[in-house]
Amino acid sequence: MGDCEFIEKCPFFNDKLGNKPDQVEEMKEKYCRTNNLNCARYMVANSLGAEKMLPDLFPHEKDRAYMHIAQNG
Numbered sequence: 001m002g003d004c005e006f007i008e009k010c011p012f013f014n015d016k017l018g019n020k021p022d023q024v025e026e027m028k029e030k031y032c033r034t035n036n037l038n039c040a041r042y043m044v045a046n047s048l049g050a051e052k053m054l055p056d057l058f059p060h061e062k063d064r065a066y067m068h069i070a071q072n073g
Contacts, residue, residue, distance in 0.1 A: 004036035006045055012059060021058065031059035040065035048072055 007013050013032045031039035039059040044052065047069045054068055
């Protein structure tokens with residue numbers, strides 16, 4: 001799949017989110033560089049637009065992403 005189209009501006013990828021999980025580098029490889037379709041941040045950006053992103057959403061938090069999309073979509 002290649003790199004995510006949002007990788008350059010993504011606060012998660014660019015280490016701008018606080019309270020990072022210990023596995024941040026593995027998450028970057030899994031969600032940002034390999035399969036962004038599984039990334040919670042990508043789901044929100046793709047569904048609602050990047051401007052409606054939860055500021056503290058991590059790629060593995062799909063349940064939060066689904067809830068946010070359902071409430072704002």
